[in-house]
Amino acid sequence: MSTVNAYAATSADAPLVPATVERREVGPRDVLIEIKFCGICHSDIHHVRGEWGPVTYPVAPGHEIAGVVAEVGPQVTRHAVGDRVGVGCMVNSCRECPPCRSGEEQYCLNGTVFTYGSIDRDGTDTNGGYTTHIVVDEDFVVGIPEGLALDEAAPLLCAGITTYSPLKRWGAGHGKKVAVVGLGGLGHMGVKLAHAMGAEVTVLSQSLKKQADGLRLGADDYYATSDPGTFERLAGTYDIILNTVSAKLDIDAYLSLLALDGAMVNVGAPPEPLSLNAFSVMSRRRSFAGSMIGGIAETQEMLNFCAGHGVGAEIEPIPAEKINEAYERVLGSDVRYRFVIDISTLG
Ligand code: NAP
Numbered sequence: 465m466s467t468v469n470a471y472a473a474t475s476a477d478a479p480l481v482p483a484t485v486e487r488r489e490v491g492p493r494d495v496l497i498e499i500k501f502c503g504i505c506h507s508d509i510h511h512v513r514g515e516w517g518p519v520t521y522p523v524a525p526g527h528e529i530a531g532v533v534a535e536v537g538p539q540v541t542r543h544a545v546g547d548r549v550g551v552g553c554m555v556n557s558c559r560e561c562p563p564c565r566s567g568e569e570q571y572c573l574n575g576t577v578f579t580y581g582s583i584d585r586d587g588t589d590t591n592g593g594y595t596t597h598i599v600v601d602e603d604f605v606v607g608i609p610e611g612l613a614l615d616e617a618a619p620l621l622c623a624g625i626t627t628y629s630p631l632k633r634w635g636a637g638h639g640k641k642v643a644v645v646g647l648g649g650l651g652h653m654g655v656k657l658a659h660a661m662g663a664e665v666t667v668l669s670q671s672l673k674k675q676a677d678g679l680r681l682g683a684d685d686y687y688a689t690s691d692p693g694t695f696e697r698l699a700g701t702y703d704i705i706l707n708t709v710s711a712k713l714d715i716d717a718y719l720s721l722l723a724l725d726g727a728m729v730n731v732g733a734p735p736e737p738l739s740l741n742a743f744s745v746m747s748r749r750r751s752f753a754g755s756m757i758g759g760i761a762e763t764q765e766m767l768n769f770c771a772g773h774g775v776g777a778e779i780e781p782i783p784a785e786k787i788n789e790a791y792e793r794v795l796g797s798d799v800r801y802r803f804v805i806d807i808s809t810l811g
């Protein structure tokens with residue numbers, strides 16, 4: 465065991481504070497990573513504030529981890545000391561159930577071990593990337609290709625894969641019209657990735673404040689959802705709507721924007737239930753679906769795609785002491801477009 469510096473939450477309603485967490489000894493199949501950068505995902509905020517359910521405190525969140533391999537166990541074959549690597553939302557799974565066998569470890573039937581807020585195989589609580597080091601089974605560590613800067617790559621480990629996976633599954637590409645709802649951390653990656661896949665992309669944001677950015681990131685159109693005229697104008701338009709919003713939305717209003725056979729894929733995870741009218745999906749044979757992150761192999765594929773297309777996250781680097789301030793800005797939809805903690809400031 466070793467003790468490493470961290471920023472952690474100690475209760476649902478207190479700010480995060482400097483703390484330490486324990487890391488296990490490097491086992492035969494483990495990789496010790498010196499973390500360089502960690503993105504701040506809205507999920508970190510939902511989790512530490514107890515919005516999704518009971519939480520074991522203290523917890524160091526963070527699942528957009530980019531760093532360098534510092535040590536490997538004797539049986540490790542996929543990574544070597546000095547490699548640039550990433551860890552996303554998962555650090556283990558059973559490896560045996562059908563989803564695990566088909567590379568969809570995020571849907572493990574026996575319980576995915578998440579990067580923080582889970583119980584690890586050894587019975588300890590997992591802690592995430594707001595820390596200087598992490599020890600992870602090599603199978604849950606991905607390589608960050610040359611050409612991607614580590615700070616701009618960190619958010620790809622959650623925001624990138626969470627948008628890449630459904631866009632690919634629902635066929636975003638040439639000739640497809642994709643709307644991305646919410647231009648935050650996930651949303652801005654959704655725009656960049658759908659554009660890189662060749663789709664025609666529209667941003668549906670609360671206001672036009674970020675319109676110039678949206679168009680620069682690759683959107684073809686940009687509309688304010690606060691304007692009721694938007695829903696009339698765009699009725700029946702989209703093949704895919706990717707909802708990245710962290711709060712409850714009027715789902716029926718968005719479903720009305722889908723074309724025949726169109727799908728609205730929900731990746732936003734508000735604590736409140738969402739509801740919809742059956743007729744909103746029955747008419748025009750629309751679907752309402754959901755998607756959670758992506759498997760490890762697909763995460764590597766996404767990183768390679770990003771390197772090949774020059775796609776990184778648009779980031780605002782911050783020192784660790786600004787984490788609580790950054791949380792407030794995320795909650796106020798004032799993020800352009802991902803805060804990334806410079807872990808060297810944790811000492
Ligand atoms: P974020 O950076 O805060 O972005 C969310 C965006 O949603 C905001 O920037 C804002 O965009 C819009 N929004 C916020 N409140 C709204 C409201 N009341 N009404 C309408 N729009 C609103 O958050 P994120 O990190 O991208 O995460 C988004 C959600 O996805 C969170 O719930 C998170 O937990 C979830 N998530 C899910 C997965 C998964 O695997 N499915 C993975 C990661 C995150 P505009 O200002 O443009 O309107």
Ligand code: ZN
Nearest residue numbers: 505507622623
């Ligand atoms: Zn996340």
Ligand code: ZN
Nearest residue numbers: 558561564572
């Ligand atoms: Zn499994």
